[in-house]
Amino acid sequence: MASTTLRLPGLGWALLSLLLAALFSSCCLASASPVMNGPPTTWLSAPVPAEDTAQLRVFLPSPEARDQFLWRLAGAGVSADLTTLGFCSSRCVDLLVPEVDRQAVEAALPADAVLRTAERNLGGRLRAERDRLAGDAHRTDFSGVTRASDFFEDFRTYAQIEAFMDSLLAAYPEALSGFVSGRTFEGRPIRSMVLSVGGNSTVVDAGRRSIHLQAGQHAREWLSPPTLLYILSGFLEETSGSANLPLRDLLSQFDIYITPVVNVDGYLHTWKGDRLWRKNRRVNSGSNFLGVDLNRNWGPNSTWCTEGSSTFPGSDVYCGTEAFSEPETQAMSQLLDSLPNVALAIDYHTYGPMILYPLQHTYDPAEGDDAAHFDHLATVMADAIRAVHGQEYEPMPGSQLYPHSGGLIDYAYYTRRIPAFTVELRGDGFIVPPSNILESGEENYRGLIDILPLL
Ligand SMILES: [Zn+2]
Incomplete structure (x- = not known):
């Protein structure tokens, strides 16, 4: 096509x-x-x-x-x-x-x-x-909502991801609530959920701290939405009833906000044959090139489009016409801005494997002890990940990969001064065998849990 x-x-x-x-x-x-x-x-x-x-x-x-x-x-x-x-x-x-x-x-x-x-x-x-997925793309009757569900056996269409989210919400009505955090350029709802282990997910509890987790900013990075859903599924499975009391105690300190697919339009587009599409589906006025790179479109204004970005709409790192010009980044930043006592933000991408922390728009380190703290957290996460399947994730400031502005993590740092990570998941490209889904989920489940006591 x-x-x-x-x-x-x-x-x-x-x-x-x-x-x-x-x-x-x-x-x-x-x-x-x-x-x-x-x-x-x-x-x-x-x-x-x-x-x-x-x-x-x-x-x-x-x-x-x-x-x-x-x-x-x-x-x-x-x-x-x-x-x-x-x-x-x-x-x-x-x-x-x-x-x-x-x-x-x-x-x-x-x-x-x-x-x-x-x-x-x-x-x-x-x-x-494409041939492998064709036969299974219309099925939504997955075998349950636990980590053993056959949902995690292969990559899924957006309709299948929505069906799995609906099943999770139905299975855990107290701990998990769904809401629409915004609309995409093409008008589709961006679906988010909040997990409140041991609490009431429909009520904001000012005594809890918040965590922001998102995936699927880049359309072609198919491993990131199921990795985040696997983590959520594991948290729900382990903490329902009295299954895992230490984890239940740990997670009950937080309200965890989860958006598995930020770039819904782009994700749908990759399933129509343009498998390596990265950006959203913005129609750029005055140009025949579509799309803005959402991971170059975040503020603050002072850093937007200053590094590793292009003002050329045909570029894969096109930063848009201004900071937060895109409805998808508006939705996610407004969600993050609204969270009380936010303690952590993670943006899951592929591929690396790497754990990037602020700052990424400049080689300057984060202020004071922050850089050392972020490096410590990223190293703890990498150690936990390695212990599961032996996969090495390299921790580094985002700028060390190359200086690039307009991502979530610098915004989260500058506005809330919190630890924020771009986790670049495993794989040697965007098209990887489906066995990576379970392995990525398992190792990142552990990686996230191990940093929570340090927040
Ligand atoms: Zn990405």
């Missing part, structure tokens, strides 16, 4: 887009100057991969070498479909490379770089996923 994003044919698109951004954007003029601060931000939205598109992983000796390589590549006359898929670490980048661009990538590599082919045929991997 063809991408709905308008794409201009021919070579040199990346170069042209750099030029456009430099002409029309003060933010990207700064990025395009010889004094580089991070990688280029003008890559086009990830396309529907062609049959011969490979996913390459490139390891470089330093963050600077990684960014210089990408800048060289951006000016190398490559096709419109070559794009940055994600950053696997501060010294590593994954690229989507059509066969026609393979030579250009190899020519731009420094001598001390290491190139690995992660997937020779990404189009084939995508097709296999």
Whole structure:
């Protein structure tokens, strides 16, 4: 199925887009100057991969070498479909490379770089996923709401996710309440829930502290919604009745606000064939390119669109027209703003695995003892995660991956001065085997529980 994003044919698109951004954007003029601060931000939205598109992983000796390589590549006359898929670490980048661009990538590599082919045929991997899911996409009669439910056996459509949420709400009417936290650009409700273990979830208890958990800001990151639902399912299962009294005592200190799919429009779009779509589905006035990167659209105004962002609507990191221009980020920030005694915020993404903490828009550390405290919490979380399946999650300030503004965690830090994490879940890409769902859920369930006593 063809991408709905308008794409201009021919070579040199990346170069042209750099030029456009430099002409029309003060933010990207700064990025395009010889004094580089991070990688280029003008890559086009990830396309529907062609049959011969490979996913390459490139390891470089330093963050600077990684960014210089990408800048060289951006000016190398490559096709419109070559794009940055994600950053696997501060010294590593994954690229989507059509066969026609393979030579250009190899020519731009420094001598001390290491190139690995992660997937020779990404189009084939995508097709296999689609074929596997096709037979199961309309079923909503899952086997219960516990962590053993067959809901967690594979990735689910948004209708299936809603059905599972409805089943959870019906099964635990006292501890769990649902509400609509806002509407998407296309007018769909953004569904949230609040978990009040041992309390009444329909009443705000000022004596409790609040936790904000969200997933699915980026449409293609299919592992994040089921991971968050697995954590919720586990909390409910373990604390109903007197099953697990220590956990019940721990969780009863908090009201936990949970939004499993923030970017509903984008998530639905990825199920229509445009599997690597990242942004929301904003129609950008004056442009044929759709979508704003919600994870570049958060305030505060003083940092919005200053780093790792683009003012070019075709970019996958397009920051929008102003901070909180998007209804999805408005909904989530207003929810966070409304919470009493908020103690923690986590935004689940894929992939890393990494645990990013503030600050991420600048290399400056968070104030005073905050940076050390956040690093300690992230390390405790990483240790707990590793103990479950041996998976390494690397803790670091978000800026160490590359400086980028407009995410939840800096906003949460600047407005509430709380620990806030972007948890980049496991996997080597966005299309991963479904066995990762249970493993991701199990390890992040443990990772979250272990930091709660430290808040
Ligand atoms: Zn993401």
